[in-house]
Amino acid sequence: MRLEGKVAIVTGGGRGIGLAVAKRLAEEGAAVMIGEIDTSLGESAVATLTGEGHKAAFVTCDVSDPASAANLAADTVSTLGGLDIVVNNAGITRIGDFLETDIEDFDAVLDVNLRGVFAVSQAAAREMVKAGTKGAIVNICSVTAVLGMPEQISYCVSKAGVYQLTRSVGLALADKGIRVNAVGPGTVQTEMSAGVLDYDTDNVAMKRVLARTPLGRLAKPEEIANTVLFLASDDAAYLTGHIVFVDGGRMIQNIVLSFDD
Numbered sequence: 001m002r003l004e005g006k007v008a009i010v011t012g013g014g015r016g017i018g019l020a021v022a023k024r025l026a027e028e029g030a031a032v033m034i035g036e037i038d039t040s041l042g043e044s045a046v047a048t049l050t051g052e053g054h055k056a057a058f059v060t061c062d063v064s065d066p067a068s069a070a071n072l073a074a075d076t077v078s079t080l081g082g083l084d085i086v087v088n089n090a091g092i093t094r095i096g097d098f099l100e101t102d103i104e105d106f107d108a109v110l111d112v113n114l115r116g117v118f119a120v121s122q123a124a125a126r127e128m129v130k131a132g133t134k135g136a137i138v139n140i141c142s143v144t145a146v147l148g149m150p151e152q153i154s155y156c157v158s159k160a161g162v163y164q165l166t167r168s169v170g171l172a173l174a175d176k177g178i179r180v181n182a183v184g185p186g187t188v189q190t191e192m193s194a195g196v197l198d199y200d201t202d203n204v205a206m207k208r209v210l211a212r213t214p215l216g217r218l219a220k221p222e223e224i225a226n227t228v229l230f231l232a233s234d235d236a237a238y239l240t241g242h243i244v245f246v247d248g249g250r251m252i253q254n255i256v257l258s259f260d261d
């Protein structure tokens, strides 16, 4: 087991990619703290993990609130006995026409997706530095850090921020032996993407996604979790400041060359 004796935080670990990550890290021996805004999702994630024989706990947390982020980090150390790995996964999106979007919607997405990553990373790194732990932070970014979407501008901007936060915080923490990397998924089959896509392939949006995904299918949450595990483990001991795009080949394709869609 690659994470025996380690303690990991997974924000937004109640469902979707976060729950898959929590399970994968636990399978490799980590004790997992779920930091989740939705209490019932957090409790059910812990019940699932402990039911499978893993060590897990839950604290209600709004990642966009620095006090809540600090409480998450401190609670992890006191409840699970340390802190080695942080997966900044919690995220939201808002969809709408640029000309009609309220600034409050823009702020709400930036608060969770970018401010939340800063707040939790800082709180966790403070605990790691205090304990002398050479830990790992893994941020869940997105292909939209680089590829634009006109109807989800706040989301794209937030993920572009996470891209740069990964690199700059990686530099800031390198001399402490704390590595910071990110996974940039393409489209993953979760409740978040179900809000945008109908998985029925007759759906126009779904056809468009598949036409722009060389591997021809959506990702499973477990496939994102496998890359998170790699970046969190000692297998990635010499990697920091990297964003690994787990996207079925979307980023390598120049879509103007695809004449058949």
Ligand SMILES: NC(=O)c1ccc[n+]([C@@H]2O[C@H](COP(=O)([O-])OP(=O)(O)OC[C@H]3O[C@@H](n4cnc5c(N)ncnc54)[C@H](O)[C@@H]3O)[C@@H](O)[C@H]2O)c1
Pocket: 011, 012, 013, 014, 015, 016, 017, 018, 035, 036, 037, 038, 041, 061, 062, 063, 064, 088, 089, 090, 091, 092, 112, 116, 140, 141, 142, 143, 184, 185, 186, 187, 188, 189, 190, 191, 192, 193
């Ligand atoms: N699904 C995709 O196609 C896709 C693609 C690229 C990146 N991502 C990113 O992956 C991450 C997980 O996405 P998902 O598809 O599993 O989404 P999801 O909506 O299924 O799960 C998100 C989880 O985060 C929690 N959460 C929301 N706001 C929070 C807050 N303020 N504090 C703590 N927890 C909070 C939610 O309760 C939920 O459990 C997000 O950062 C998302 O942007 C998803």
